[in-house]
Amino acid sequence: MTGRPRRDPRAERAARQVGLGARPRFDLAQPPGGLSGIGPSGRPRRDPRAEQAALLVPGGDRPRLARGGTGGIGPARASAPAPVARVIRMDDPACLVVVVPDLPDGRLDRLDRQVLGAARVLADAASGAVVLLGGAGTPDLMADVGPAGADRLALVDLASDDPEYRAATVCAALAALSPRHVLFPDSDDGADLARRVAAHTGQGLMTGVEVLTARQAIRPSRAGRREQISAPPMLLTLAPDRVAPYAGEAREGRPLPVDAPPVPPGAGRIRASALRAADPATMNLAEAPFVVAAGNGVTDFALFRSVVAGLHATPGASRVVCDAGSMPRAAQVGASGTVLDAVCYLAFGIAGAPQHLQGLGRVEHVVAVNTDLHAAMVARAGLSVIADAQRVMPALRDALAAEDG
């Protein structure tokens, strides 16, 4: 006899049997003999699988474990009742922080949301309310402004073609609201409006603010070699991608009537027409929103040009192609060519040499067609097609032609 307790595997198995169906079923996770957590050796038993499952953080497509924290995050989260959509109300604000968004196509764009996030920073520090000014005649906006961080929505019509009239409308609304801060996006149109308002009211304006906290605002000056620091001013424009958009619980976005005297229709000294997109085939490469480029992997340039035309894109090329004379030098993308400001870049047969990738500095989305799975361009791309460009291009041209025809 060894003195160890004797196990009876048959009895242990029987103790784990669940249900009494036609086929016997056993719950092997259940500790044997009802002795919870104590193994046959007398030591507590661990179930590493269950422990791991308890550490699992919900969401995301790769499993993530919250080690080091208190266990049980996963199941606790999963079993908690879904949070009730709560709306934060601000009934008695100490002050107002006004945001004048651009609203291209009648919606808040990315920079508009960042400006709302910045306004929240200033408003929260002073228990103030964020007021979004503008947006009359854009029905989509109502549901959008609360989650983006606005307590109030002051519907004012800023859709006029006359920039002077828009500025006068904003000035009248500001006079009625007397806000503590007014924030504009530092986009072309937003900055234009902000400067008109600043010049008209005689208020100082801090343009292109890069850092904004409740106590200070920082902006570059002297050709970007120095920076100015001051308390957040009354009027400022916020540079893009500097302050995070508001991500907290939804705000009310309640309509706020503005009792400003009606602005008389201006003298109409400036008559502006609607925005006109450029012709992609001939536009300046540095400004183009969508560039399709050919590299050394492309041999049929007539085909390439027809694909570019079908995609309504601006043609580009790598240096090898320009050196060979297959594309004009003006089309060269890269360190010694043009640095792009495009939204999307589609590269046919381009390896992605460092000198070429420098030209993609600000491009957000890259699509690569290359025979080499390990090309640097494929590593940079959001969508890569590992195939012969000479076979993909005709298919692309035909698919586009079929849609149009």
Next chain:
Amino acid sequence: MMATALRAVVLLSAGIDPVSGRPAPVGTEIRAIGLARALGARAIGLHAGLPVPVLREYAGYGLADIVCLDGAGADPVTALARAILSGGLFAEGPVDLVLAGRRASGGADSGLLPYAVAERLGWPIVADVAAAQRATPAGPSPELEIEQARPRGARRTARVAGPCVLSVHEVAACVPDFVFAQARAAVLRTMPAGIDGSPPLAGGAEERAYRRRPRLIAAAAQASGGRVLVDPAPQDAARAIIDHLRALGVLPPPAGS
């Protein structure tokens, strides 16, 4: 009848080079000189400040005459507006057009000065001008047709009448050639600004060396997970590319839908 030449004033800020920090002409102001020439205007340079040597470089781009307003440091806006309205700049008549850069490079760089000058003059201002031409060839108050530059190569046409202020964008194609002899021959005149008072102390704004800070990473750029299709059929590849481009919004939807 021949069109009377416009009388244009180009506002020169005498900036610094962003890389070296040495005095250098500002690109948008060089283009403002080019725009004045493209409009066939008679142009004078106007600088609120002392006659610094870098102003001669602007002259090389096509200004024979540059006026410096001495003692304007306290209030450049008032000094510039007064000089423009004084009638002392052109012997032939009043100023028709004021051209400026959209943003200086070396000062506060807020781009506010042209707006403040326009407000003081009571003239309309059109910003970010890429190109301009006269809509009416002759007449006492010239009307201009302006191409305004907008992001991603978009353009907007605007018409503005009468004396006006234009601020010129970097994408304006009208860069004049530099002529060294012109730079040497130009006359730098100094006029008293007629402003008293000392330069204002930098009001509340403290200054220090610029610190580069990371930008927020675009959420869209993070989201694209790097999908790879290995050796698909050409038709599938074409469809995948078209759908991806549509999802990004760079390719317009098909004509049929």
